[in-house]
Amino acid sequence: MVHDPKRDRLLPYGKQSLSLNDIEQVVDVLKSDFLTTGPKVDAFEEALANKVGAKYAVSFSSGTAALHAACFVAGIGEGDEVMTSPMTFIASANCVLYQKGTPIFADIDPKTYNIDPHELEKRITKNTKAIIPVHFTGQPANLDAIRAIADKHDLIVIEDAAHAIGATYKGEKIGGLSDMTMFSFHPVKHITTGEGGMITTNDETYYQQLKQFRSHGVTRDQDEMEEYHGPWYYEMQFLGYNYRMTDIQAALGLSQLSKLDDFIKRRREIVAMYDGAFQDVAEIVTPFVHHDVSSSWHLYVIQLNLANLTGTREAIFNALRAHNIGVNVHYIPVHMQPFYQQMGYRKGEYPVTESLYESIITLPLFPAMTDGDVQDVIQIVEHVIQSFRK
Numbered sequence: 300m301v302h303d304p305k306r307d308r309l310l311p312y313g314k315q316s317l318s319l320n321d322i323e324q325v326v327d328v329l330k331s332d333f334l335t336t337g338p339k340v341d342a343f344e345e346a347l348a349n350k351v352g353a354k355y356a357v358s359f360s361s362g363t364a365a366l367h368a369a370c371f372v373a374g375i376g377e378g379d380e381v382m383t384s385p386m387t388f389i390a391s392a393n394c395v396l397y398q399k400g401t402p403i404f405a406d407i408d409p410k411t412y413n414i415d416p417h418e419l420e421k422r423i424t425k426n427t428k429a430i431i432p433v434h435f436t437g438q439p440a441n442l443d444a445i446r447a448i449a450d451k452h453d454l455i456v457i458e459d460a461a462h463a464i465g466a467t468y469k470g471e472k473i474g475g476l477s478d479m480t481m482f483s484f485h486p487v488k489h490i491t492t493g494e495g496g497m498i499t500t501n502d503e504t505y506y507q508q509l510k511q512f513r514s515h516g517v518t519r520d521q522d523e524m525e526e527y528h529g530p531w532y533y534e535m536q537f538l539g540y541n542y543r544m545t546d547i548q549a550a551l552g553l554s555q556l557s558k559l560d561d562f563i564k565r566r567r568e569i570v571a572m573y574d575g576a577f578q579d580v581a582e583i584v585t586p587f588v589h590h591d592v593s594s595s596w597h598l599y600v601i602q603l604n605l606a607n608l609t610g611t612r613e614a615i616f617n618a619l620r621a622h623n624i625g626v627n628v629h630y631i632p633v634h635m636q637p638f639y640q641q642m643g644y645r646k647g648e649y650p651v652t653e654s655l656y657e658s659i660i661t662l663p664l665f666p667a668m669t670d671g672d673v674q675d676v677i678q679i680v681e682h683v684i685q686s687f688r689k
Contacts (some may be wrong), residue, residue, distance in 0.1 A: 304678045306623035313487030313598075316562065316667045324554040328546050336514075336543045343549035344497070346556055347482070351464070351474025353499035355506035358552075359429050362461050362483030365496030366394035366456055368542060369479045372508040373429050373455045375400040380424060383431040384414040385460070385652045387631040391459050392633045403427070404634055406649040410587045411416075412436070412600070415651075416444035423448070429455040434463035434473065436629075437595040438588055442468050442476055457481065461496075462597035465563045469591050474499045481669035482533050484548075487665070489562055489595060490555035492548035513542040521530055563665040566596040568671055573662065576677040582607045582684050598629055599664040601680075602655065610687040612658055618686070619660070622679045627661040 320337075328339060340358055348356035359365040375398040377380060383391050385404040392402035405418040412435045419430065430449055432440040449456045458473065460466070461483035466473045474480050479502075484495035498509055506544045511518055516539030521527055524534045544552075551630075584602035588594050603612055610618075619626045632652050634644040644655065663676055 304622065304675065304682055306679075308664050308674050309623045310668075310672055310675065311625040311665075312627040312661050312663045314665045314667060315486040316558075316665065317491075318554075318558075321551055321554045322654075323614075324550040325547055328550040331546070333546045334526050335545045337546040338440055339546035339549040339550045339553065341545055343552045343556070346553060347497055348474075348499055350472075350556060350559070351480070351482075351499055353470045353475035353480070354501045355503070356497050356499045357506060357509040357513065358549065359498070359506060359542045360544055360555055361494045361542075362485065362496035363390040363394065364513070364540070364542040365481045365483075365498045366383045366390055366457070366459065367397045367540070368512045369430070369457045369481060369498050369507050370394045370400065371418060371512050372400045372505050373457060373479070375428055378426060379428040380426045380430045381431060382414075382419055382422065382454075384433045384435070384594065385634045385649050386435060386655065387433040387459065387633060388461070388630055389633050389636060390461075391431055392639075395431075398571070400428070401426075402440060402633070404644075404649060404652075406651045407435075407655070408441075409439070409651050409655070411589055412655065413438065413440040416434040416441050416448060417444070418622055420448050423452055423454075427452060427454060427458055431457045431459050433459040433461075434466060436464050436586065436598040436600055437462045438586075439463060439466050439468040439473055439594075440591045441589075446477070455479075461485075461488065463595055465559055465595035467593040473595075475501060477503060478502065484552060484555075488597060489566075490552065490559055492552040492555070493549050495544050495552060499608055510534070512539045515539045515541060561664045563595050565668075566664060569664055569668055570599055572673050575678070576678070577601065579686060580681070581620045582688065583680075596664065599662045600629060600659050601662060603658045603660065605658055607686045607689055608684070609689055612660065615683060616660055619679060622683065624679050625663060628656075628659060629661045630656075634654050 344356040377399040379400040380403045381395040395402045407417045456477040458480040460476045479500045482497045484492040516537040582604045
């Protein structure tokens with residue numbers, strides 16, 4: 300091993316991969332008649348729906364906006380409870396608050412880090428209206444068990460697949476399996492539109508309502524109007540938002556979507572290198588993937604066996620950063636955030652999640668990483684672990 304290896308510059312944990320063709324597609328839109336929602340948005344929605352095996356897709360200005368829209372069309376309102384995971388980004392729960400509903404968390408499976416169906420069912424009440432399972436790191440949650448619980452209690456399932464475009468569950472693509480599914484196109488995700496999101500669904504009523512919600516609650520469909528004044532007329536039928544995606548973003552999304560399979564292939568190659576290097580390191584627990592699923596690997600999260608180390612997670616994190624490895628932590632459990640604490644959520648309620656949070660670190664993972672980048676990460680992680688080994 301190289302003595303005290305260090306990179307010359309920071310390797311981030313995630314990064315977009317843009318080509319000249321991506322740029323050209325965006326420039327073509329900038330030269331066209333449409334900048335905001337237009338033909339490229341329609342084309343991107345159709346292409347993504349086909350890619351994930353759904354009948355319909357509706358684009359939004361962000362993944363968070365898409366989740367908000369899904370909660371709206373699911374009828375979430377004051378007094379309604381929605382189940383989700385505490386091991387996720389805050390948007391998975393905030394979308395419920397936007398509708399004046401109440402997020403209810405259920406602890407996670409200690410192997411997959413996804414929501415535990417047994418914990419989920421224990422917390423369902425007469426006020427529960429929906430479930431938002433999160434496919435953490437790109438590994439699909441146990442959708443069969445979740446669907447069975449949803450059917451038993453007449454609940455709507457909204458998959459948070461921000462990490463999981465291109466993943467499969469028992470051979471079926473994520474995107475057409477539940478009532479609604481959300482994808483995110485933030486720059487660190489598999490494909491990017493700068494900011495952006497999408498809801499896929501097989502339900503035509505949801506589809507129409509999602510489109511109307513993202514555009515101020517307005518319809519221009521004469522058949523849906525209460526009255527009609529002429530061809531210029533439009534009607535606001537409920538309080539919606541301006542959550543539209545632009546043609547500029549959609550052009551980038553279309554170009555990126557054509558490379559999704561290659562991006563995921565490269566992510567899986569990097570994961571295989573990490574797994575091979577770390578599987579026998581006693582101080583590291585590598586990610587577990589259930590045999591029924593195929594992860595699309597948005598994140599590579601290792602768990603530190605701190606009992607075998609002299610330092611804290613923070614010390615190891617700082618040491619890796621000092622060697623220019625841009626590690627991160629995903630995530631701070633939602634219920635531990637000050638805002639949620641002020642709402643009455645308490646630490647100690649989700650022991651598996653909280654224990655996991657204390658020991659995880661996210662390593663760099665994105666398609667543009669070279670084999671040399673991967674070896675840098677491996678060597679530096681091994682060096683830092685060795686320096687903290689008891």
